[in-house]
Amino acid sequence: GAARPCPPKGGAPRRSGASWRGGGGSMSGESEEITRLRKPRFSYEENQILIQEVRAHYGQLYGPQSRRVTVAERRRLWEGIAAKINRLTSWKRTGQEVQKRWNDFKRRTKEKLARVPHSTQGAAGGTGGGGDEALSAEEETLFAILGPGVMAAGGR
Numbered sequence: 001g002a003a004r005p006c007p008p009k010g011g012a013p014r015r016s017g018a019s020w021r022g023g024g025g026s027m028s029g030e031s032e033e034i035t036r037l038r039k040p041r042f043s044y045e046e047n048q049i050l051i052q053e054v055r056a057h058y059g060q061l062y063g064p065q066s067r068r069v070t071v072a073e074r075r076r077l078w079e080g081i082a083a084k085i086n087r088l089t090s091w092k093r094t095g096q097e098v099q100k101r102w103n104d105f106k107r108r109t110k111e112k113l114a115r116v117p118h119s120t121q122g123a124a125g126g127t128g129g130g131g132d133e134a135l136s137a138e139e140e141t142l143f144a145i146l147g148p149g150v151m152a153a154g155g156r
Contacts, residue, residue, distance in 0.1 A: 039091050042101055046085050046093075047138055053081040054102055055145050106146065109139045 042050070057077050059065045066074075078095030086092050093101075112135065135143065 039093065039097075043088070045088055047101075047105070049085050049088070050081065050098060050102060050105075051138060051141050051145070053084060055141075057081070058145060105138075105142060109135070109142045109146075112139065113143065 054061065060069045060077060061074060069077075075095060078099045080095075082093050082095045082098040085098060116134070
């Protein structure tokens with residue numbers, strides 16, 4: 001058998017950030033790196049902390065005060081949010097990863113709101129045919145943070 005991994009062909013998963021012709025790492029380190037393709041998805045608890053922390057710092061991140069906040073200060077806020085999330089997990093998420101998760105979550109919620117008007121959402125799930133399109137508790141919270149103008153304003 002070959003000692004080195006072969007480069008991916010066609011639809012094979014790709015490793016991010018590392019080339020297939022590795023440096024001088026040990027074999028066990030290389031095989032470990034290959035099997036660990038990405039960090040796990042954000043857990044329910046991580047999402048709850050993310051929502052709670054963004055809500056607490058929303059004014060500085062996106063609100064009226066955000067114009068006075070420097071890029072470095074905003075980056076520190078995201079790193080602080082990441083640090084709180086990292087207390088739960090063995091893997092470490094960066095401020096950039098946490099910000100990306102927030103932006104993805106926000107985008108998906110807006111897309112869902114565009115498909116399903118919020119006025120049709122009911123606590124009991126409603127009687128409409130789109131039961132799978134009902135907003136989750138997390139999405140409802142996100143909608144509350146962003147405000148009802150989120151759909152008309154397409155902004156943050």
